[in-house]
Amino acid sequence: MPTGKNSRSKKTAETSSTAQQPSAEALASLNIKDTSSNPPADLKERDATLIKELYEGVIKARAFEDRMHAMYRSGDLLGSYYSGNWHEAISVGMIAAMTPDDYLCPLHRDVGAHLWRGMPPEQIMGSFMGKSIAPTGGRDGTLHYGRLDLNTYNPPSHIPANFPVSIGMAFAAKYRGEDRISMAICGDGSTSRADFHESVNMAAAMGLPCVFLIQNNQYAYSTPLKMQSASSSFAIKAVAYGIPGTKCDGTDVVAVYDAVKEAVDHARAGKGPFIIEAVTMRMHGHAEHDPADYVPKEMFEEWSKKDPVELIEKRVLEAGVLSEDEVKEIREAARQWAIDARKIALQAEFPDPSDIEEGIYAD
Amino acid sequence: MSNDANKYTYLDAVGIGLDSEMDADPNVFLIGEDVGQFGGAFKVTKGFLDKFGPRRVVDTPIAETGLAGLAAGASLVGLRPVVEFQFADFISCAFDPIINVMSRHHWRTGDAMPVTMRAPFGARLRAGPTHSQSVEAFFAHVPGIKIVMPGRAEDVAGLLISCIRDNNPTLFLENKYLYRRLSAEGTPSLEPIPLGKANVVREGSDVTLITYSAGVSQGMEIADELAAEGVSVEVIDLRTVVPMDIETVIESVKKTSKAVVLHEDTVHLGMGAEIASQIQEKAFWYLDQPVTRIGALNTPIPTSPTLEDAVIPQPEQIADTLRKVARS
Numbered sequence: 001m002p003t004g005k006n007s008r009s010k011k012t013a014e015t016s017s018t019a020q021q022p023s024a025e026a027l028a029s030l031n032i033k034d035t036s037s038n039p040p041a042d043l044k045e046r047d048a049t050l051i052k053e054l055y056e057g058v059i060k061a062r063a064f065e066d067r068m069h070a071m072y073r074s075g076d077l078l079g080s081y082y083s084g085n086w087h088e089a090i091s092v093g094m095i096a097a098m099t100p101d102d103y104l105c106p107l108h109r110d111v112g113a114h115l116w117r118g119m120p121p122e123q124i125m126g127s128f129m130g131k132s133i134a135p136t137g138g139r140d141g142t143l144h145y146g147r148l149d150l151n152t153y154n155p156p157s158h159i160p161a162n163f164p165v166s167i168g169m170a171f172a173a174k175y176r177g178e179d180r181i182s183m184a185i186c187g188d189g190s191t192s193r194a195d196f197h198e199s200v201n202m203a204a205a206m207g208l209p210c211v212f213l214i215q216n217n218q219y220a221y222s223t224p225l226k227m228q229s230a231s232s233s234f235a236i237k238a239v240a241y242g243i244p245g246t247k248c249d250g251t252d253v254v255a256v257y258d259a260v261k262e263a264v265d266h267a268r269a270g271k272g273p274f275i276i277e278a279v280t281m282r283m284h285g286h287a288e289h290d291p292a293d294y295v296p297k298e299m300f301e302e303w304s305k306k307d308p309v310e311l312i313e314k315r316v317l318e319a320g321v322l323s324e325d326e327v328k329e330i331r332e333a334a335r336q337w338a339i340d341a342r343k344i345a346l347q348a349e350f351p352d353p354s355d356i357e358e359g360i361y362a363d
Numbered sequence: 364m365s366n367d368a369n370k371y372t373y374l375d376a377v378g379i380g381l382d383s384e385m386d387a388d389p390n391v392f393l394i395g396e397d398v399g400q401f402g403g404a405f406k407v408t409k410g411f412l413d414k415f416g417p418r419r420v421v422d423t424p425i426a427e428t429g430l431a432g433l434a435a436g437a438s439l440v441g442l443r444p445v446v447e448f449q450f451a452d453f454i455s456c457a458f459d460p461i462i463n464v465m466s467r468h469h470w471r472t473g474d475a476m477p478v479t480m481r482a483p484f485g486a487r488l489r490a491g492p493t494h495s496q497s498v499e500a501f502f503a504h505v506p507g508i509k510i511v512m513p514g515r516a517e518d519v520a521g522l523l524i525s526c527i528r529d530n531n532p533t534l535f536l537e538n539k540y541l542y543r544r545l546s547a548e549g550t551p552s553l554e555p556i557p558l559g560k561a562n563v564v565r566e567g568s569d570v571t572l573i574t575y576s577a578g579v580s581q582g583m584e585i586a587d588e589l590a591a592e593g594v595s596v597e598v599i600d601l602r603t604v605v606p607m608d609i610e611t612v613i614e615s616v617k618k619t620s621k622a623v624v625l626h627e628d629t630v631h632l633g634m635g636a637e638i639a640s641q642i643q644e645k646a647f648w649y650l651d652q653p654v655t656r657i658g659a660l661n662t663p664i665p666t667s668p669t670l671e672d673a674v675i676p677q678p679e680q681i682a683d684t685l686r687k688v689a690r691s
Contacts, residue, residue, distance in 0.1 A: 102441070140471040148439065148474045156463040164432020164460055165439070172437040175392065175418060182436075193460070198429030203425055224439035360506045361606075362530040 013286065021232040031244035032236050036279055037278075041254045043319035048098065050320045054253045055312055056330055061112030061311045063334035064121050067342055068128070072288045077128045080287035082143055084109035086251065089308035090215055090278045092116060093256025094183065095232065097264050102184040103173070104167035108143035109215065109282075110185055117150045121338060125345035133344075160186035163199035163212070170210035175315040181209040188228055189220025190215070191237065193308040200273065204241040209267040212275045213260065215250065217282035220293045226287035235277040243273050250278030251308040282347035369549065374542040376519035377481070377549045381445065383520070383553050384527045385415055388443060391527060394421040394430055397445030404449050405483055405542060427456035430445045431480070435464045435532075438476045444445060446529060450535055451484030451498045458501075465532040466507035475530040481523070483539035485577060485627055485661075491666035497628035497659075502534055503605045503637070509533040510605040511630045514579025516547040518602060521556035529558060537628075538576045545580060560610035563615065567597035569689040570621040573612050573638055575601040578625040585682045594689045604634055612638065613645050620651040621688050629656035629674060655659075655688055657681055 015263060024034065043051050051345070072081045076286035084091065091112030098104070111124065127134035127145040132197055135145045146154035154171070155162040173180035186324040190196055191214060203210045216236045218225055231237060238245025244266065254277050263274035281303035285292035316322045322330075371379065384391050391397035393399075393408060395417075399422040402409030412420045427448065433446035435538045448454045454461070461480070468476050509531050513519045514523045517538070526533040555682045565586055566578060568686040586596040597615050601607060616622045622642050624635035637650045642654050662675045 038508055060563035105436075136471045148472065153436070154468075154474075156473050158459060158463045160431065161460060161464050164429050165436035165464060165653050167429070168438070168444075170436075171514070172440045175437070175442060194428055195432065198424075199424035202424055202429045202433065204425050206421075255496070268371050290530020296365075296505070343592070359470045359473065362469045362477070 003098075007160045011177055014062035019133070027236070029072050029240045032239060033163050033244075033246040034233070034235070035255060035259060036247055036249040039253070040252055043254070043321055048321050050257075051316060053132055054092055054096055054257065055316050055322065056334075057096065057116055058088040058309050058312055059255055059330050060334045060337070061092060062080060062087040062340070063331070063338045064111060064115060064124070064341075066335075066336035068125070069129075069288065070343060071125070076342075078126075078130045078141060080142075081128060082108040082287050084111050084282035086280045086283045086306075087215060087217065088305065088309060088314065089255050089279060090212055090213070090250045093253040094185075094213055094260045095259050097260040098181070098183060101151065101180050102165065102264070103151050103153070103169040103180065103316065104146075105155065105162040105169065105184045106146060107159060107162060107185050107187065107190070109187075110227060114145070114152065117152060119145070119150060121341035122344040122348070125341055129345055129348075130245065130350060131348040132347040132351040137358065140286050160184065160190040160193065160195050160199075162186070162189075163195045167199050167203040167208050167210050170208040171206070173209055177289065179268065181211060181264055183213060183264075185213045185215065188214065188216045188218070188225060188234060189223060192228055200241050200243075200275070204243045207270070207272045209270070209271045211260065211263045211267050212273060214275065214277045216277050216279045217248040217250075217284075218299070219282050219292075219295065221286040222288070224294075233277060235275055238275040243274075243275060245275040245277065247277040247279065250280035251306045251311055253312050254310060281306070291309060304330075328357055365632045366489050371516065371545050371549070371551055373513070373519055373537070373545040374405065374407060376516055376524060378409070378554070379551055380520035380523035381408065382411070384524055385411070385419065386538040388527075390441060391445060392419040392421060393444045393445050393447065394434060395422060396423055396425055396449050398422060398447050403447060405539065408447070422504065426625055427453055428459055431457035432464055434459040434478045434480075435460055435468070436653040438478045439474060440469070443477050444479070444518065445528060446478060446480045448482035450494050451469055452493045452496045454480070454534075455501070461508065462505055463534065466505045469505060469531065471559055476532055477530040477531045477533060477586065479526045479529075480533065481521075481535040481537060483542070484536045485538040485540050486671060487540045487577075488662050489666055489668055489671060492663035495664040495671075497626065497633070499534070499604050500628055500633050501537060503634060507532065508605065509603065510536065511558060511603050512536045512538070512576040512582065513602065514538075514574070514576050514600045515564070517547045517551060518556055518562075518600075520551040520557070521554055522602060524553060525555040525558050526556060529559065538656055539578060541580065548637065553649055556602065558603045559608055560602065561611040562600045562602055563597065563611065564600045565598040567595040568619060569595040570623060570624050571597045571599060571619045572614040572625060573599045573601065573613070574625040574683065575604055579629050581678060581681060583623060585678060585685060588682060589685060589689070592686070593602045594686060596685055596689070607638070609638075609641050609645070616642055616646045617649045618647055622654045623657060623685060623688055624654060625657045625676065625681060629661050630656050631661040633658045652688070652691060655684060657684055
């Protein structure tokens with residue numbers, strides 16, 4: 001028998017020191033940028049079509065989720081709903097900087113991106129209701145609705161299991177010499193897991209065209225940032241992998257678009273991966289059943305002033321890109337569109353269990 | 364290749380099968396640790412980097428989760444990765460993507476992930492607890508992973524080729540004790556051997572020995588020995604552990620009325636548990652006695668020879684068991 005004795009001295013927990021943020025110059029020399037304090041772009045100097053599309057995108061995302069929240073409250077859904085409130089600028093800004101051929105490996109607060117790519121809203125609703133119109137036919141549910149024909153991966157619930165898959169898609173694009181990149185999304189919590197490290201490290205070492213977008217929304221379920229990591233930012237982690245990183249304001253859809261566009265162009269040009277950190281706040285709980293009592297009220301109050309939808313609407317009106325009437329029309333059309341989708345989802349059938357054992361194997 | 368130009372080893376056959384599929388299908392690529400520059404820890408892929416280049420023979424950092432997930436993602440969009448895990452014991456580092464990304468992807472989405480994962484496994488090399496494990500039972504438990512374990516040098520290439528052409532995540536487990544100890548004449552057939560089909564490698568009438576991988580050559584040797592004593596052993600090589608060809612097993616048991624399952628994995632919750640259970644469900648009234656399972660003790664695999672030999676099934680133990688069952 002081995003003789004080892006397990007002796008552990010009792011140590012009191014030591015609090016970690018607060019991480020110092022290096023100077024902007026020091027960061028710039030390491031290819032780390034922080035644009036989150038930059039003044040917002042002047043929309044008058046931007047392509048009006050793009051700005052209108054970004055605006056419509058966030059309006060639809062918000063309208064869709066307003067409907068989902070109502071459906072949760074009325075008991076239409078099988079279980080909970082993972083709100084993307086305050087994440088609309090990130091999902092829409094990000095997808096607008098990509099092409100339809102680019103691979104998207106989402107997580108659970110990216111509905112704006114799915115809708116942009118043409119995912120019918122009733123299919124997403126069906127996924128939360130266990131209906132056969134869900135992309136998985138009801139075999140999977142909630143956020144598991146990504147469609148490969150839309151170049152979108154359907155992840156499991158393990159976060160961020162989509163990261164290694166995303167670098168695999170990037171690998172395939174590079175292998176075949178295609179003009180394609182892959183986008184992997186995760187939250188602040190995911191950065192603690194092995195999948196994050198192995199994927200970013202490997203993509204960097206192998207020079208794969210994969211962009212990693214971290215949605216820093218301050219909380220991972222009930223775990224606040226300071227308990228998740230001692231790092232001064234998530235973008236700065238790019239230094240460890242030898243790649244660039246940009247931190248941007250996740251409530252500004254144009255700022256997100258600009259940051260992601262730079263990263264996507266970089267990857268597309270064969271220069272390897274990039275980390276984007278987009279900062280926002282998770283205004284709802286982890287899911288709708290979670291009252292998020294662990295979030296200080298002051299934090300909710302502070303962030304309530306930074307609604308990405310209100311922010312872009314104000315700027316769009318101020319810059320004259322859209323008139324008040326046009327804005328009203330877009331909002332009303334989106335509201336009706338979501339209501340119509342709900343009707344379809346409610347009327348959809350539940351799946352037939354008779355073929356449940358089929359499809360374990362592909363032919 | 365082995366020194367004798369008219370022979371090939373079990374190990375050679377792995378390389379020959381890989382080479383053949385790399386030639387045949389430009390979407391096939393190899394990925395793993397030390398597979399390119401070093402030619403693989405056991406030299407299975409020696410020369411491949413020179414022949415196929417770094418685009419198709421990919422050396423990775425030490426990151427099993429990352430590289431298994433990479434293979435899954437690449438396979439989803441049309442490539443056919445062949446992943447090498449340096450030892451089967453390290454496949455557990457990739458448990459997350461294998462179970463949570465690969466195993467159920469087709470069932471829940473209709474999209475295939477044709478990933479072949481190969482690794483050397485097995486004991487008797489005094490390599491200790493983390494270089495000797497049998498891992499098939501972990502992955503056999505999850506619907507969606509095919510598991511192939513060749514027991515004869517002649518079958519290695521044909522089974523590997525079938526795995527690579529199969530559109531499912533497939534685990535190809537090579538017994539490393541057999542790498543250089545099993546060989547066959549000539550060159551291996553490159554005809555794909557169908558998965559899910561067992562092979563009756565020796566016909567007999569007194570007792571059915573159901574086995575795979577190392578148990579096949581062990582069983583055949585012992586069957587010869589017992590034949591001289593008048594005991595006739597029918598040896599079934601499962602070849603594919605999942606999905607298992609239980610029909611061939613049942614047919615044999617109905618003939619002999621006596622079943623012994625042999626594998627190197629622990630008796631406790633090894634594949635024999637499932638096989639024995641299915642035999643008694645499907646052929647209870649044909650059995651003269653309960654199904655006997657031979658496997659390892661329920662311990663980790665020790666390093667020292669005296670200890671390892673006490674844990675892993677030994678030839679004398681296998682012969683005695685077959686003798687006793689046949690004669691009872």
